[in-house]
Amino acid sequence: MSDFSLTPFYDISYLSSSVETIKDSVEDSSSVTFHDLLDAYDAFADRLGSQDEFLVLQDHDARFPAFKCIILYKPAFLQALRRDIGLAHADPSIDVRAPPYEDFFPDAILADRRADPIQRARDSFLCHYALCALASIFKYPALLSFFTCRCPVNSAERWV
Numbered sequence: 657m658s659d660f661s662l663t664p665f666y667d668i669s670y671l672s673s674s675v676e677t678i679k680d681s682v683e684d685s686s687s688v689t690f691h692d693l694l695d696a697y698d699a700f701a702d703r704l705g706s707q708d709e710f711l712v713l714q715d716h717d718a719r720f721p722a723f724k725c726i727i728l729y730k731p732a733f734l735q736a737l738r739r740d741i742g743l744a745h746a747d748p749s750i751d752v753r754a755p756p757y758e759d760f761f762p763d764a765i766l767a768d769r770r771a772d773p774i775q776r777a778r779d780s781f782l783c784h785y786a787l788c789a790l791a792s793i794f795k796y797p798a799l800l801s802f803f804t805c806r807c808p809v810n811s812a813e814r815w816v
Contacts, residue, residue, distance in 0.1 A: 663710050664703070665720035672725040674700040678789075679732040682739065690778060693740070697785035704792040704799070711796040718798035726802055734803070737786050744776075744783030 664670040677696035681688040688696075704711065726733065793799045 663707060663720075665707065665710070665722040668721040668724055670722035671700060671703060672722075674703070675725040675729055675733060678736045679729040682732050682735045690782070693736075694782065694785050697740075697782075697789045701785075701788040701792045704796065711798060714796065714798040716797040716801035720798075723799070723802070726799070730802060737790055740782045740786035741790070743779040 674696040677688055677692055678700070680686055681693050681696075793803060
């Protein structure tokens, strides 16, 4: 059996680099590259997955110092997930010309980016990595609780 007192979730910096990179990618003057963003999503999901044995035992009220960055940057983190998952699904509400992507193919015609197979592949890769990060959040109640709202009304009472 593992010694859970040695979990890296007691280290405030365990997830911070990944979460901050994802958060930084939504800023207007972002210098986050495509590869940086892929690495951030991958590291986030891998770090959570590497502690699966510990995280599955935690309930929705579990709080650890490593989760602080998620709470602090939640709006930007969600914005990045929505953007990156939406890119591969041609979400018309997402501005595909928004940074940090316009620097990847400076000679490309931005209005017709979906027709470019290389860009579609890049968008698909990014979507896949963002979905893996999102799946990691959904898997663990302690993380999912940061992204869900607790309705004060009992769901059974709503239908009466």
